[in-house]
Amino acid sequence: MLLEYGNVICGPDWIIDEKIPLGYSRVYYVYNGEVHYSDEQCRTCLKKGYLYIFPSASTYGMKQNIRNPLQCTFMHIDFFPSILTELVEVQVDRYPALKHFLLSIAESISADDIKLLHAMVDVFKIYCKEHQFITSPESRISRLLLYIADNIGKKLTVEELSRLAGYNVQYFVRIFKRNIGCSPYQYITSYRLKEARKMLRTDAPITEIAKKTGYNDIKSFSRSFKKKFGVSPTEFRNFYVSQP
Secondary structure, three states, X not given: OEEEEEEEEOOOOOEEEEOOXXXXXXXXXXXXXXXXXXXXXXXXXXXXXXXXXXXXXXXXXXXXXXXXXXXXXXEEEOOOXXXXXXXXXEEHHHOHHHHHHHHHHHHHHXXXXXHHHHHHHHHHHHHHHXXXXXXXXXXXXXXXXXXXXXXXXXXXXXXXXHHHXXXXXXXXXXXXXXXXXXXXXXXXXXXXXXXXXXXXXXXOOHHHHHHXXXXXXXXXXXXXXXXXXOOOHHHHHHHOOOOO
C-alpha cells in the first residue's frame, strides 16, 4: 500500500529520528545530497543513483548536510506481509528496467496521475520481491499475518494463532519472533496502531477507528496510541506533518 510520495529537495530542518518502528518502509531513489544514515546494525551515507528501502520493523535515524540537501523521489510503502528489519541498498544502474521504472514513477508523481502511480507501485512491490530486495516470512507465518490483518477488530489470542499455524504455543512464539522480530502480542498491538495511524489521516471518527482496530473503548485506544507515538490520536490527526 502506498501511503505518501513526492519528488523533493529537503529543507534545512529535515531530519529523521524514528525511535519507534513505523510499520511501513520509506523508499528513496536518490538523485543528490549528503545524508548520513544510522541504525543499530549499520552506519552509511546514502549514494547518488541508489534505491533505498528503509526498515519497517527497526528504529533508525538520518540527517543531512544542509549545504548539500537530499534530493530524491520518495514513497512510503507498506510491503505487508513482508517485514524489513535492515536497510536495503540497490545500485539502480545495475538494473536498467528498474531505473526507467523509477523515473516513470517520478514522472507520474509530477503529473499527479494518482491512479497510474498506485498501479506502478503495485508492480514495483512485485519487482522487489522477485529480485529478493525484500522477502516474506515463511508461508505459515505469512498466512497468519494475513489472518491478523483480516481480523484486527476482533480479539486475537496466542493460543488461537498457534492452533491455526499448527504449532504448540511455546514453539509458535519462538518461530514467530524469529521471523518477525517480536512476540505475537507485540506484533498485534503494533499492527493495530499502524492501521489506526492510517485511518487518522481520513475523516473517520476516532471512536470508529478504535473499534475497527480492536479496542473496546476510546480511553484504552488513546492510552495505547499515546504510549507508542507520544501523542494522542486527536493530536496526531491535528498536527501530523508528512516527511520524506
